[in-house]
Amino acid sequence: MPDRFNRAILRRPGPTFAAGLTASGGGSPDLKRALVQHAAYERALEGCGLVLTVLPADERFPDGTFVEDTAVLTPRAAIVTRPGAPSRLGEADSIERTLDGFYTTVLKLVAPATVDGGDVCQCEDHFLIGVSERTSVAGAKELAGILGDLGYRATLIDIRTSKSLLHLKTGLSYLGEGRLVVAGDLPEGADLGPLERVGVDPGEGYAANCIRVNDRVLVAAGFPRFAERLQGLGYDPLPLEMSEFRKMDGGLSCLSLRF
Ligand code: GLY
Numbered sequence: 001m002p003d004r005f006n007r008a009i010l011r012r013p014g015p016t017f018a019a020g021l022t023a024s025g026g027g028s029p030d031l032k033r034a035l036v037q038h039a040a041y042e043r044a045l046e047g048c049g050l051v052l053t054v055l056p057a058d059e060r061f062p063d064g065t066f067v068e069d070t071a072v073l074t075p076r077a078a079i080v081t082r083p084g085a086p087s088r089l090g091e092a093d094s095i096e097r098t099l100d101g102f103y104t105t106v107l108k109l110v111a112p113a114t115v116d117g118g119d120v121c122q123c124e125d126h127f128l129i130g131v132s133e134r135t136s137v138a139g140a141k142e143l144a145g146i147l148g149d150l151g152y153r154a155t156l157i158d159i160r161t162s163k164s165l166l167h168l169k170t171g172l173s174y175l176g177e178g179r180l181v182v183a184g185d186l187p188e189g190a191d192l193g194p195l196e197r198v199g200v201d202p203g204e205g206y207a208a209n210c211i212r213v214n215d216r217v218l219v220a221a222g223f224p225r226f227a228e229r230l231q232g233l234g235y236d237p238l239p240l241e242m243s244e245f246r247k248m249d250g251g252l253s254c255l256s257l258r259f
Helices: 031-047 086-100 137-149 224-232
Strands: 007-011 051-055 071-073 078-080 106-108 120-123 126-131 153-158 172-176 179-182 196-199 211-213 216-220 237-240
Touching: 007 031, 007 086, 031 051, 031 216, 031 237, 051 086, 071 086, 078 086, 078 137, 086 106, 120 172, 126 137, 137 153, 172 211, 196 224, 216 224, 224 237
Parallel strands: 007 051, 078 106, 126 153, 179 196, 216 237
Antiparallel strands: 071 078, 120 126, 172 179, 211 216
């Protein structure tokens, strides 16, 4: 059973949302629709029992709604990251101030190392850390060292050859019960340990970014075969419309920091 969550930090998309980084080719997002989808996401987390801290949109940071990239949260400490895209580095400051209100131990990555939280997948006491265009080798090693000091294990997975993956969790999610959702575009031979792999059908790769939140699994709407597979394994999937965030290369996990 993964850690149960009590709280989440989120930031609604703001007026500059469409100016964020994207390689999706999906067109420009509609802010009004994004806000409706974000509101449904907030309600879903609340329905899972979480108390939310919703930060105001900050137009200096178009990608600021993707709060997951700014920190790695564990029951033992919060670690504030240094996001790897220069336009996103400043996003971590307000998140650090927010985390100070919840955690007694808030650690920070040291420059020039970079880590995006989207590259970090917690599987109970073992963290998988993607080395990507955003998370540097130095950043991944520094984070692994910090996690080691906290009593966790960490394994680095180099995804730089998987061009379809922005982050490790673009193609991988931990469900709990020793199960890992894995999309086909993860590098062959990636060391994922002894975890049982739950596959994602070709054409449903976006669904691999799902999040287990207490008794539910939040999944992107529109991927019925994946939702059925989860149900077959005994999970209770909660589909959410994600079209506008997908256009900006974002997924369900990116929209919150859960703890
Ligand atoms: N638009 C999300 C990111 O590229 O970081």
